Amino acid sequence: MKKFLCAALLAAAPLCAQTYVIKNATVMTVSKGTFKGSILVKDGKIAEVGEKVMEPTGAKIIDASNQYVIPGIIDCHSHIAVDGSVNEGSVSVSSMVDIKDVINPEDIAIFRALAGGVTTANILHGSANAIGGQTLVLKMRWGKDAQGMIFEGAMPGIKFALGENPKRAGNPQGGRGATVVEARYPATRMGIEDTIRQAFNEAKAYKAEWDAYNAKVAGGEHLIPPRKDLKLEPLKEVLEGKRYIHAHCYRADEILMLIRVADDFGFKIRTFQHVLEGYKVAKEIAAHGAGASTFSDWFAFKVEAIDAIPYNAAIMQKYGVAVSMNSDDAELMRHLNTEAGKAMRYGGVSETEALAMVTINPARQLGIDNRVGSIEAGKDADLAIYDKYPLSDFAKVQKVLIDGNLYFDRDQDVTGRAARQAEKQKLLDKEKQIQQRQQPPRRPGA
Amino acid sequence: MKSLGILIGCAIAAWAASNDTFVIRNADVYPVTGAEMKGVSVLIQDGKIADIGPKIVAPKGMRVVDAKGLRVYPGMIDSGTELGLEEIASVRESVDTGELGEFMPQLRALVAVNPGSEHFGVVRVNGITSVMTFPSTGGHGGGGGGRFGGGEQQLISGQAALIHTDGWTWEDMAVERTAAMHLLFPAIAGRGGRGGGAIPDSVLELISGTAGASYTQARRTYEQQIAKLNDFFDQARQYQKERAAHAPGFKTNLKMEAMIPVLEGKVPMAVSAGRASAIHDAIAFADKQNVKIVFLQPRELGKVAAELKAKNIPVILGRVLALPQAEDDAYDQAFTLPAEAYKAGVKFAFGTFDNEFVRNLPFEAATAVAFGLPYDEALKAVTINPAQIWGVGNELGSVEKGKWADLVVTTGDLLEIQTGIKHLYIKGREVELTNKQTRLYEKYMAR
Structure with a gap:
């Protein structure tokens, strides 16, 4: 039932966004200082920011130990x-x-x-x-x-x-x-x-x-x-x-x-x-x-x-x-x-x-x-997580959330590369085979 | 005895007056070629590093620079610039790269270096003490790569010089007058050094119809250009023979003369080639012609990395902060290229290939570290590696006895944005850390 509801509400995606708790991070709020703490992301918004936040059941934990969170x-x-x-x-x-x-x-x-x-x-x-x-x-x-x-x-x-x-x-x-x-x-x-x-x-x-x-x-x-x-x-x-x-x-x-x-x-x-x-x-x-x-x-x-x-x-x-x-x-x-x-x-x-x-x-x-523009309760959960101090070239982005949805995850991107490359190669090979047979690709209806 | 006293007195006076003899005390020295040394002194005499160690006592009267809590690094070297030859990228009158003519080995970048260029002051304050300056870099930014003049048609654009970023004249500035001969290697569907087009050969070959025909045409043009290039080298070799044999009726030809150091292996060819296929072809060409080469701005390495390693060919990597070649390349393709080169065992240095971005050289190197390059390798790629690649490994690139005192005294890590630069020395002379931009800053802060 809940699944169905989510599907029905797909247009209003933030309502169904995953609840996240970003833990153990250095949180650079911009408006309210920098501290070691956590962020609760719920319904696409920043629900809570602090040294400790509530961890609702079912929330996905992002362990950001030694990492930095800044506003998107x-x-x-x-x-x-x-x-x-x-x-x-x-x-x-x-x-x-x-x-x-x-x-x-x-x-x-x-x-x-x-x-x-x-x-x-x-x-x-x-x-x-x-x-x-x-x-x-x-x-x-x-x-x-x-x-x-x-x-x-x-x-x-x-x-x-x-x-x-x-x-x-x-x-x-x-x-x-x-x-x-x-x-x-x-x-x-x-x-x-x-x-x-x-x-x-x-x-x-x-x-x-x-x-x-x-x-x-x-x-x-x-x-x-x-x-x-x-x-x-x-x-x-x-x-x-x-x-x-x-x-x-x-x-x-x-x-x-x-x-x-x-x-x-x-x-x-x-x-x-x-x-x-x-x-x-x-x-x-x-x-x-x-x-x-x-x-x-x-x-x-x-x-x-x-x-x-x-x-x-x-x-x-x-x-x-x-x-x-x-x-x-x-x-x-x-x-x-x-x-x-x-x-x-x-x-x-x-x-x-x-x-x-x-x-x-x-x-x-x-x-x-x-x-x-800042990490405050009530604002959109648009966040960027860096592996190191973010005002430096030694840092790189690990994860990016928009409206509480994970839109970029470096680990996922890197692990998915081999599969994408293989898929591309398959398409190239197929095209090559067609050319080798000297058959022009058939047009639909031709 | 008395006269000896006077003599010593004179010597002291000379130390006090000469500005390239002094001691840096209490510094943490990062020599690059060895382990860091904490709290040591560096003795600089007549512009060269005379000694480094914990127990150096400055002779009485010698100038002492206290560097407690500060670090000493070798000055950085940018291996791909047009500094001194291009002031404002969009103003033709201020740009002296990209001469007319296909084969122009006799052209010397050095003689067109304007020591008064504002760019030198701008790059110095970020710790860059020498640069390779090219008659045309083939770069994609700024006015480089023959945006003006005949640059588009060039194959050999002339001689690149390794210069210091300070000096009264270009003669003062010269470290190596002819550090490389620049070759813009031809590539199918565009020059290798100019990006070489975004479509890989493997895809181009598959395009049928009219587009495919134009590929065949591009391929033919490319082969013609390679043949032309070989002809030119063959001519140069013939000239070299006739010259050596004092052949009757021999006439001096300046183009051919300029090629002799290349043929003798004394000057490397700096080859702009972007794609792996172009690099592969250029290696074959260099083998055939038996000349030393260094690659400029490869945008991909892939399979040719092993070839480069096997043949001991160094590369000058272009901007790390660059977009990927093709739409479906990994977003970090350019960020990870230095790490890829390192893992393959290819020797490399960094170049920024755009005068506007030379000052960001240390930050480009730091980005490579974020994406997998070991830190020490990044530091080497802006110091000792370029010095070795351009044939001056015994003179520059590290804090070692006997080398020029090209030194940067910093508050922290040389590659870090936040680090401040406190002193800069070129050949042991302190260079003021001011430029037009700092002067404008002070003027308008006080408005």
Whole structure:
């Protein structure tokens, strides 16, 4: 009967999730200190955390002696799980496009991120346009379909981009063959400011139209609603505080520019992304209340990254900016724990502050800190277990839980390899046999 | 007697003034080639390690660096960089790798090294005291591997140099002017050194139809390139004979001249080859041409590991923190490659193959340890192994008497992120642990 119930409730998987007790671990809660103790995971949530916890009958015990548990890592900037290109480069304001429409749940990068302790990622549109597409927060629920990966209830976002990338299309490098590539406005940082101002000028008028309509409807009038504009709708949401802006940027001047544009129109930047010169305007970023999501030590790959310093995170933190470390890269994403460790090396932030940069801080930046980002009773059981001190390259991920389900287990992965290899070989051999017989594979119905 | 006193006085004054003669006291020394020594002194004279031991007494007046509670390691060596030749990867004007021309053995990376590059200061503060710098690494990151110029067509890109990461001029910096001749070995469906494509040969062969035809075509192109390569070596050998015989009408040819040390076995070929099949073919080529080789950036070893071991061919492993080759490869394929090389008995060192990541060399080595490589082997792979592979095992790579005092004084484990670096010496000269980035840090912390 119970089995049947579980099957029936498969869609609501967390309800049936296994009860786990993670024992004898060094628990790095991020929000409530680090101690030797245990975690009780029940119904997909962290039920209890402490030196000793209740052990319900039937609970599966994970002995984590000499191991470390941290909250599942959150990457505030990723492009994995996107089917095809991440840029809609034809227009400078592409707020009508949405990452939600192109989620590929079978992207192997999801599994690899999971194996690096990542449980949640902010999936963004590319940086080819001043105002880019709509973004989406995913949980790395490998094996689920696209819908099943979406972080339920997370605030929707939109990508903005400043600097070299969005002005690139305004400076074409000549055409292919006889084709002449036409320049697309903007071609300068001045033009980028103008593009954003123009867009919000329109969005403001659009919002006023709707506000007037709504007020009249609320007053009992029957009217034809204004025409919906799919480009301006997300920007209207920004003005209403219902959608976060994640702004790709490098140089201090462009960061300050966007803050002032936002001030003028009365909206907020939720996060500055990459923000490699954020340390030069850390005071202004903090005053605006924006978060900063940066690389630990990338530099010198382009002109606008020339003043990038690995102390960026530490300086911004000192001035009161909530800082996270992001990856923007399917490989880097797999070791954000050591990117956090670098904040300790460069600029000397504390262990907890460093760990916060890949857990609770990105959770705050994405507005999901009530659900994830620290190990506290009542939060989602998204946990990463490391074999050694996790802010070091000597550590590796052993297990990862999302919503209390075991999504990655290194031992299982390693022991299963021989069988997977054998299966692959069998398929290759079969294909070879067919070719050797010089018989083309038969098509169904042929 | 009096004059002797004056003489000694002069000598003391000379010690006090010369900045490459001093004593490090109370240090825990990790020589790499031997067991660690706790609480010992290291005497450095004229830039070289003169003595190590518990009972060294510094002559009066000699500078003493107290290292109580600190560790002394040899400086690290990155075996795959374009340092000094590439400043900003995306700006052509700042990139001097990837020259035009297929066979360019006469090109020297050393002469294009910009000692003023900001990169040197950045890598020094993390304990990297020397690097191999290549005329083109064939790397997948940054501007390397012929992203500019004629690099895409290159087979022999020129001479790589082993250089110190500090010096007034490239002459000062040179440790080994021509440490290797760089060969980008051809591979089917793409260059071996450039990843070589994600589809393994075993799968490529199975693709029928148009795709299969293009495989046959790729195979033919590959064989033509190998033939070209053999022709070039045959020409060089012919040239070598004529030169030795003072043949009538002999004319000096700079390309051919550059090949002679390779033919004589004095300079190894550093061969970029990613796939096992390319490595296998390159070994056959080296056997045929009777030249010494070192592999750069193999992405897989598999069956060729035994071959490498049998023929005593070392490899320079690329970034450990890299994605697997194919979609269905184990997620930790690149993480475990060093352990695989070690278990197979293949001698190896690490290279980062992207100027942006050179400073992470120790962390890459640590990752290999997390995935099965014994710790001591990781340490060797960034110190003594590269020194030996590049022919300077008697000069660098360990804390031993007679070697250059390329030393890093640390608060802890050299490969650990959390470890601080307190002093850095190159040829016994203390190098300031500052760079443009630390200066910007200080400036903006005080805003």
